Amino acid sequence: MPSKKTTRTSMTHARKTIAAFATVTALGLPTLAMAQEITIGVSIPAATHGWTGGVNFHAEQAKERLESLHPDVSITISTASDPGEQANDLEDLVSQRNIDALVVLPFESGPLTDPVRRVKESGVFVTVVDRGLEQKGIEDLYVAGNNHELGRVSGEYIRERLDGQGDIVVLRGIPTVIDDERVQGFEEAIEGSEINILDMQHANWNRDDGFEVMQDFLARFENIDAVWAQDDDIALGVIEAVRQAEREDELFIVGGAGMKDIIARVMEGDELVPVDVLYPPAMIATAMDLTVQNFVSNGPVVGEYILGSPLITPENAEQYYFPDSPF
Amino acid sequence: MNSVVPDNKPVARSHASIDLKAWGPFFALLALAVLGVLINPAFLGLDNLSNMLTRSAFIGIIAIGATFVITAGGLDLSVGSMAAFIAGVMIILMNSLVEQFGPGLTTILLGIGASLLLGLCAGFINGMVTTKGRIEAFIVTLGTMGIYRSLVTYLADGGTLSLDWGVRDIYRPVYYGSLMGIPIPVIVFLLVAVAGYILLNYTRFGRYCFAIGSNEKVAEYSAIHVDRIKTMTYMLQGVCVALATIIYVPRLGSASGATGVLWELEAIAAVIIGGTVLKGGHGRIWGTVIGAIMLTMIGNILNLTDAISNYLNGTVQGIIIIVAVYLQRASWRKSAP
Numbered sequence: 324m325p326s327k328k329t330t331r332t333s334m335t336h337a338r339k340t341i342a343a344f345a346t347v348t349a350l351g352l353p354t355l356a357m358a359q360e361i362t363i364g365v366s367i368p369a370a371t372h373g374w375t376g377g378v379n380f381h382a383e384q385a386k387e388r389l390e391s392l393h394p395d396v397s398i399t400i401s402t403a404s405d406p407g408e409q410a411n412d413l414e415d416l417v418s419q420r421n422i423d424a425l426v427v428l429p430f431e432s433g434p435l436t437d438p439v440r441r442v443k444e445s446g447v448f449v450t451v452v453d454r455g456l457e458q459k460g461i462e463d464l465y466v467a468g469n470n471h472e473l474g475r476v477s478g479e480y481i482r483e484r485l486d487g488q489g490d491i492v493v494l495r496g497i498p499t500v501i502d503d504e505r506v507q508g509f510e511e512a513i514e515g516s517e518i519n520i521l522d523m524q525h526a527n528w529n530r531d532d533g534f535e536v537m538q539d540f541l542a543r544f545e546n547i548d549a550v551w552a553q554d555d556d557i558a559l560g561v562i563e564a565v566r567q568a569e570r571e572d573e574l575f576i577v578g579g580a581g582m583k584d585i586i587a588r589v590m591e592g593d594e595l596v597p598v599d600v601l602y603p604p605a606m607i608a609t610a611m612d613l614t615v616q617n618f619v620s621n622g623p624v625v626g627e628y629i630l631g632s633p634l635i636t637p638e639n640a641e642q643y644y645f646p647d648s649p650f
Numbered sequence: 651m652n653s654v655v656p657d658n659k660p661v662a663r664s665h666a667s668i669d670l671k672a673w674g675p676f677f678a679l680l681a682l683a684v685l686g687v688l689i690n691p692a693f694l695g696l697d698n699l700s701n702m703l704t705r706s707a708f709i710g711i712i713a714i715g716a717t718f719v720i721t722a723g724g725l726d727l728s729v730g731s732m733a734a735f736i737a738g739v740m741i742i743l744m745n746s747l748v749e750q751f752g753p754g755l756t757t758i759l760l761g762i763g764a765s766l767l768l769g770l771c772a773g774f775i776n777g778m779v780t781t782k783g784r785i786e787a788f789i790v791t792l793g794t795m796g797i798y799r800s801l802v803t804y805l806a807d808g809g810t811l812s813l814d815w816g817v818r819d820i821y822r823p824v825y826y827g828s829l830m831g832i833p834i835p836v837i838v839f840l841l842v843a844v845a846g847y848i849l850l851n852y853t854r855f856g857r858y859c860f861a862i863g864s865n866e867k868v869a870e871y872s873a874i875h876v877d878r879i880k881t882m883t884y885m886l887q888g889v890c891v892a893l894a895t896i897i898y899v900p901r902l903g904s905a906s907g908a909t910g911v912l913w914e915l916e917a918i919a920a921v922i923i924g925g926t927v928l929k930g931g932h933g934r935i936w937g938t939v940i941g942a943i944m945l946t947m948i949g950n951i952l953n954l955t956d957a958i959s960n961y962l963n964g965t966v967q968g969i970i971i972i973v974a975v976y977l978q979r980a981s982w983r984k985s986a987p
Contacts, residue, residue, distance in 0.1 A: 370803055
């Protein structure tokens with residue numbers, strides 16, 4: 324009796340195994356047959372503020388364009404509202420979508436270094452955008468703006484415009500590496516001139532904070548020749564504070580990023596906001612383009628791709644103006 | 651019924667201690683102002699003072715509403731997101747009305763009306779879900795906080811909603827204008843404070859708030875419609891948020907997902923600095939007003955000096971808030987056996 328039972332159990336096992344094997348084969352075959360299909364996962368922060376809103380917009384645009392250009396490319400975009408959620412997204416992209424390449428704009432460098440490395444270890448082509456990981460050599464391709472250069476270009480413009488002397492105030496962003504690099508570049512550019520930084524305060528890349536900090540600067544300093552706002556959201560707050568104090572004629576403001584409202588002002592030749600310095604959210608599109616190139620082109624793309632931070636002037640503003648973008 | 655309603659009239663029980671309690675926040679404010687002058691004489695400049703008071707109007711008006719909610723034993727964490735959401739809807743509405751009515755007074759009045767209605771409805775939802783749904787206010791308003799924040803981000807498509815320039819020029823004086831030298835937001839703040847003071851201290855509604863906050867069960871047994879009164883405090887809070895938004899929108903003419911972040915905590919802090927008890931049962935409107943001004947003043951003073959590293963702003967703010975409340979509670983303990 325016991326032996327009979329054993330035989331039946333093992334037979335059931337065998338049937339199950341065969342069934343399972345058949346399922347795997349059935350699922351596996353179509354994948355093999357369509358091996359040239361390229362799946363790309365894009366993981367970006369949710370649109371919680373202007374700049375990331377721009378990232379989302381340009382990612383969607385690039386997805387549409389690339390998918391219609393290359394029918395065998397399929398792109399999945401997932402947005403996360405915190406680093407933990409983004410780490411989960413990365414796992415899902417690998418396990419559920421079986422991606423061939425990942426384009427990731429990490430929420431924060433530290434917490435996402437390890438999740439991205441695990442994606443890399445599963446044999447996926449990895450492109451990192453904007454915020455570098457804490458360990459070198461994980462990503463195949465790195466696409467980023469240049470914060471140091473943004474500071475330098477802004478500093479050089481202010482130095483030139485003021486003929487090397489004058490009193491300025493600086494509104495900084497959220498205390499981070501990005502902010503430090505920008506300020507460092509700026510300080511290097513004005514070094515050796517007679518430009519005097521009256522004070523720097525953090526305005527957290529936020530309009531309301533920009534407005535309030537600038538109000539206080541205006542109350543405190545009788546003469547301000549220029550304002551480096553570093554960011555276009557801050558710049559919009561600064562503009563209103565200056566208008567309120569009716570001191571538009573004594574100074575000019577330099578922002579940064581390339582928000583459409585500010586670029587529109589530059590295009591119109593606004594005296595208060597004569598220029599802007601680019602730090603484009605559209606860099607996500609650059610990263611997606613290059614990642615697709617890795618699969619469809621014979622030209623190598625592996626390496627680092629650092630975008631410039633050109634000065635946007637009334638002459639060239641039009642090429643940086645995206646009226647449909649939310650940013 | 652009167653037996654359960656605590657005597658909340660500002661009648662002195664023992665002169666010295668009552669004075670210390672009531673005037674505690676005021677003295678703290680004065681001390682802070684002296685510090686401000688010592689750090690930078692520009693602090694006393696007329697422009698600076700008016701900037702500061704105008705700025706404190708947003709948090710102040712919201713905090714007056716919060717005083718009612720907290721006094722009645724509730725809590726509203728959704729006010730910052732609610733302000734952003736109302737601002738967003740207001741901007742979209744006014745932009746679309748421009749086509750029909752032009753950038754005139756009608757457009758702005760309709761925008762303001764919609765704002766008040768939205769605030770009232772949002773407060774009603776918070777109140778009803780809290781009371782009828784029997785869910786803690788913390789959870790309900792944490793939920794609505796997330797909902798409004800994501801709704802405004804959705805409306806703005808992740809970017810920023812900007813008010814039509816024509817409307818903006820006409821609407822601008824509501825923030826930047828002044829009446830007899832007093833900025834309009836400050837006047838609104840003052841009116842809301844006076845109305846709040848009367849409502850909390852001299853009406854049945856106010857007394858019910860105290861009673862419910864002290865002991866909800868006893869209030870219920872005393873035939874007070876606890877659910878209705880509590881819902882009304884949330885609606886009042888909603889209207890206050892709408893009023894604050896109405897004077898906020900003309901300042902920068904925009905709303906985004908970053909608008910009003912952390913306002914809820916600032917409003918609650920202003921209420922507590924002012925001497926209202928977080929667990930309910932005791933509220934003080936003028937204290938709240940001073941608390942709101944004090945919070946703005948700390949930021950203002952920090953902007954007027956470069957003696958303190960910018961990275962430490964939060965530390966200074968935190969210490970001042972804790973010390974201010976400690977001083978008050980210390981005198982409170984002496985007076986109450």
